[in-house]
Amino acid sequence: MNHPAPFARRMSRVTASAIMELLKKTAQGEYISFASGLPDPSLFPAEKITLITQEILANDSRAALQYGAADGYAPLKAWVAERLRQRGLTDATPEHILITHGSQQALDLTARLFLDEGSPVLIESPSYLAAIQTFDSYEATYLPVPVDSEGMCVEEAISAIKRTTPRLAFTLPNFQNPSGVTQSLERRQKLAEALAEKQIPLLEDDAYHDLRHSGQSLPPVTSLARNPYAVYTGTFSKIVAPGLRVGYLYAQPELVNRLTQLKQITDLHSNSLSQRIVYQFCERGWLDPQIEMQNRVYSSRRKALLAALAENLTGVAKWTEPEGGMFVLLSLPDSFNTKNLLVKAMERGVVYVPAESFYPNGGGESALRLNFVSATEEAIQRGIAVLTEVIHG
Amino acid sequence: MNHPAPFARRMSRVTASAIMELLKKTAQGEYISFASGLPDPSLFPAEKITLITQEILANDSRAALQYGAADGYAPLKAWVAERLRQRGLTDATPEHILITHGSQQALDLTARLFLDEGSPVLIESPSYLAAIQTFDSYEATYLPVPVDSEGMCVEEAISAIKRTTPRLAFTLPNFQNPSGVTQSLERRQKLAEALAEKQIPLLEDDAYHDLRHSGQSLPPVTSLARNPYAVYTGTFSKIVAPGLRVGYLYAQPELVNRLTQLKQITDLHSNSLSQRIVYQFCERGWLDPQIEMQNRVYSSRRKALLAALAENLTGVAKWTEPEGGMFVLLSLPDSFNTKNLLVKAMERGVVYVPAESFYPNGGGESALRLNFVSATEEAIQRGIAVLTEVIHG
Incomplete structure (x- = not known):
């Protein structure tokens, strides 16, 4: 395309996120993923x-x-x-x-x-x-x-x-x-x-x-x-x-x-x-039992994540303690940059989403988002142990 | 809502069409419909x-x-x-x-x-x-x-x-x-x-x-x-x-x-x-046979519509002769207004779409669109006979 692209003005605000493109590539690999918002498909009422x-x-x-x-x-x-x-x-x-x-x-x-x-x-x-x-x-x-x-x-x-x-x-x-x-x-x-x-x-x-x-x-x-x-x-x-x-x-x-x-x-x-x-x-009345079953599983994983964070990162990081949902936000000291840290975590087989893109006017460079619904409790524990080692450099 | 509605400027261009709202109400009734673009559901490969x-x-x-x-x-x-x-x-x-x-x-x-x-x-x-x-x-x-x-x-x-x-x-x-x-x-x-x-x-x-x-x-x-x-x-x-x-x-x-x-x-x-x-x-190779079956049915209906138009409206109206698709455009003399005519056609149990809304900058007041995929050949013949009577007033 030689001429400037004849796109609408709005398209200057519609751009690919380099980080999200990077994470997309990890979807097929053998990673412990704290990154996606994907529910566990084994729980679908197929x-x-x-x-x-x-x-x-x-x-x-x-x-x-x-x-x-x-x-x-x-x-x-x-x-x-x-x-x-x-x-x-x-x-x-x-x-x-x-x-x-x-x-x-x-x-x-x-x-x-x-x-x-x-x-x-x-x-x-x-x-x-x-x-x-x-x-x-x-x-x-x-x-x-x-x-x-x-x-x-x-x-x-x-x-x-x-x-x-x-x-x-x-x-x-x-x-x-x-x-x-x-x-x-x-x-x-x-x-x-x-x-x-x-x-x-x-x-x-x-x-x-x-x-x-x-x-x-x-x-x-x-x-x-x-x-x-x-x-x-x-x-x-x-x-x-x-x-x-x-x-x-x-x-x-x-x-x-x-x-x-x-x-x-x-x-x-x-x-x-x-x-x-x-x-x-x-x-047919199947929704509430499905929700209860799912919440039992996700609640255990949430507790596993919070326990792993408390065991590994007390005094190093701060994190939110949600009453449900899918996500925990982890905040590291200001000296950290979680986009740079992600490269190292990926080398060790662990992925998360750096929080920066969630801040509409900037900020969040030292924070990251962890989901607790995609990985099993055992994988969560291993993943947080690896992440802790990466944080400690 | 007492204040002026706080909508985006674009919403002044997003409006309901009175005619389309009127036609929506006919979807449930006992009409011969030349109006919709609905394929015949009896042909779906269920x-x-x-x-x-x-x-x-x-x-x-x-x-x-x-x-x-x-x-x-x-x-x-x-x-x-x-x-x-x-x-x-x-x-x-x-x-x-x-x-x-x-x-x-x-x-x-x-x-x-x-x-x-x-x-x-x-x-x-x-x-x-x-x-x-x-x-x-x-x-x-x-x-x-x-x-x-x-x-x-x-x-x-x-x-x-x-x-x-x-x-x-x-x-x-x-x-x-x-x-x-x-x-x-x-x-x-x-x-x-x-x-x-x-x-x-x-x-x-x-x-x-x-x-x-x-x-x-x-x-x-x-x-x-x-x-x-x-x-x-x-x-x-x-x-x-x-x-x-x-x-x-x-x-x-x-x-x-x-x-x-x-x-x-x-x-x-x-x-x-x-x-x-x-x-x-x-x-699985099922698409082309499905298309062929469907085209046989729709082609017969198209021919039935064109034959009924020729029989009833030669010298009164003009119409397109499509090689396929779903629609024929019928043009009446300039003295007709097909929006007004629709009210009379509906009283007689026949619906079509006045063409006016298809002209981005106006026009088409004396034209109307007929689909030939929703009704059977027999219904098409009856419908065009009724429409002809309505046109002759």
């Missing part, structure tokens, strides 16, 4: 999905293989609405729900609804990488708010809002990616009210909601104040199977209509067969 | 898909239910590349292919890659409605080019390009939606060369390629000149099953990389199970 799929294709193949409604399969919308009513979104009806290809699509559609070039986004720092990349693609600017053990530091968020009115506020209240921390009820309430007062659009990514191992479930930020521009997103990727690409969003019906228009021009509608598989799985 | 799906879930469930690569399932990419080599895209390798959630997503990603607000798009008038809606959402402007029995009028396109350099040229060369016409080889060659000379990005939507009932298959515009910014899109929706949402695009690898970055932030990757179902269906 037999139940096989049974359901046979029945759907035997009884309902014409609809399951045909084009469908842009807003989703009506029975699944109704099931999700009922689930969200139990979760504290007490007004949820099917008209409040849009089914999406994973919650990533819900994030992208919401950003597309609200963001112009230069729009300020209030965001936790660190935050979910693929959300940052999506906001980048809409040429957002950032109002980063630090995260501590109770989640987004809401007093700082409220100060930021007073200086600059954001066009969107993005939060992951439960077992945040990448830190693993959960926002306290008091902070949720304050954040919800501050946003509702100014009618600032809220995007609440609750992908990890059901992955709680201990402590009390807390109500969604979206449920704690009346905000006509709040969008709450969830997914079946972490609790049924990610390959089916079924997620959803909740918002007021007027907003759902606008988001459905965007869904339609994006990919017409969500997969007809996958929506039916997920619906049948849920309708 | 038994074969059931068999394949059982085998995939028995042998490969962990991968079929897990997250997958953003660019798609490698064996399917390789199969598509081989298919496109046979179709005239002789350099196609897996690196030239991105798997998408239907070809609609391929159109949306390509628009996202190339279009800024105000970017001029060279486009057939009429053209595919959901593509126009996508371009609208990127705040495009239009350089409309008329369509005649040989497709896009390329001399007019070349004149338009001389006046204003488009940021994207969009064409549907085969059995164009909504007109049904096919672009001649001579025009394809001229268009390809004119775009390549100025390195103007080309988006070639070939969703209907395999739906040819008569005449010779023609090479893609993309194959006729070396243009680093050409994107060619196709889909399995019209030849396997739309509910599986599997489409693809072909472009030079450097461009595929950029489009894959957009795919990833949009919905991470395409459905893992659906991609395997489509791949197995194709790999």
Whole structure:
């Protein structure tokens, strides 16, 4: 290509991450991976999905293989609405729900609804990488708010809002990616009210909601104040199977209509067969037992990781202690650079994600993210022992 | 909502079509539908898909239910590349292919890659409605080019390009939606060369390629000149099953990389199970027999529609005579308004799509689109008889 590429201006903000490309190459190798966000595929309910799929294709193949409604399969919308009513979104009806290809699509559609070039986004720092990349693609600017053990530091968020009115506020209240921390009820309430007062659009990514191992479930930020521009997103990727690409969003019906228009021009509608598989799985009462089984396994792995960190790195590093989810954030002394350290860890067969790319306006050079759902307890112990040796140089 | 809605500027161009909303309501009723683009679900290869799906879930469930690569399932990419080599895209390798959630997503990603607000798009008038809606959402402007029995009028396109350099040229060369016409080889060659000379990005939507009932298959515009910014899109929706949402695009690898970055932030990757179902269906040699069976049925229906039009409306209306695809465009005298006429047709149990919304800069008020794939031959004959009565008032 000799001429300058005739791409849209937004493409200057859409770039490959060298680190993520590097990590992609490790997917096939014999590594102990603390890097990915992949659930353990041995826990997928494959037999139940096989049974359901046979029945759907035997009884309902014409609809399951045909084009469908842009807003989703009506029975699944109704099931999700009922689930969200139990979760504290007490007004949820099917008209409040849009089914999406994973919650990533819900994030992208919401950003597309609200963001112009230069729009300020209030965001936790660190935050979910693929959300940052999506906001980048809409040429957002950032109002980063630090995260501590109770989640987004809401007093700082409220100060930021007073200086600059954001066009969107993005939060992951439960077992945040990448830190693993959960926002306290008091902070949720304050954040919800501050946003509702100014009618600032809220995007609440609750992908990890059901992955709680201990402590009390807390109500969604979206449920704690009346905000006509709040969008709450969830997914079946972490609790049924990610390959089916079924997620959803909740918002007021007027907003759902606008988001459905965007869904339609994006990919017409969500997969007809996958929506039916997920619906049948849920309708038969198989979801909660699946979640419980999975949480028992992941809770043991989380404890194994926290125990290995305490045994090996007490006094050397600090780390978060999540009540569920998939991730722990490990912070080394400022003199460390976790991107450089990764090269050495990879030579020893261990991979993680350097935290730098999770900080929308920079930072996190000496932190790294560890997932505890991909590796067995034994592998976790070995991996942390190796990582400790690498840290000690 | 008391305040003005805090939506992105683009949302002023994303609106519901009153006509499409009206037609949506007819989907459940007892209408003879010339309106939708729905394939006949009785022709779906449901038994074969059931068999394949059982085998995939028995042998490969962990991968079929897990997250997958953003660019798609490698064996399917390789199969598509081989298919496109046979179709005239002789350099196609897996690196030239991105798997998408239907070809609609391929159109949306390509628009996202190339279009800024105000970017001029060279486009057939009429053209595919959901593509126009996508371009609208990127705040495009239009350089409309008329369509005649040989497709896009390329001399007019070349004149338009001389006046204003488009940021994207969009064409549907085969059995164009909504007109049904096919672009001649001579025009394809001229268009390809004119775009390549100025390195103007080309988006070639070939969703209907395999739906040819008569005449010779023609090479893609993309194959006729070396243009680093050409994107060619196709889909399995019209030849396997739309509910599986599997489409693809072909472009030079450097461009595929950029489009894959957009795919990833949009919905991470395409459905893992659906991609395997489509791949197995194709790999077992079942695609071409399925296409042949389907084309026999649709060809009979096309002939029934053309015969009914000739019998009832000769001297009253004009219509296109497609060699395949799904649609015929019917033009009434200028005094007719097909939106008003639709109300009367619906009272008599017949629905079609008024053509007005297919014209990006207006026009088409006295034209309408008829599909010939949803209704049986007998229903087509009855429907056209009713429509004729409505036209005669």
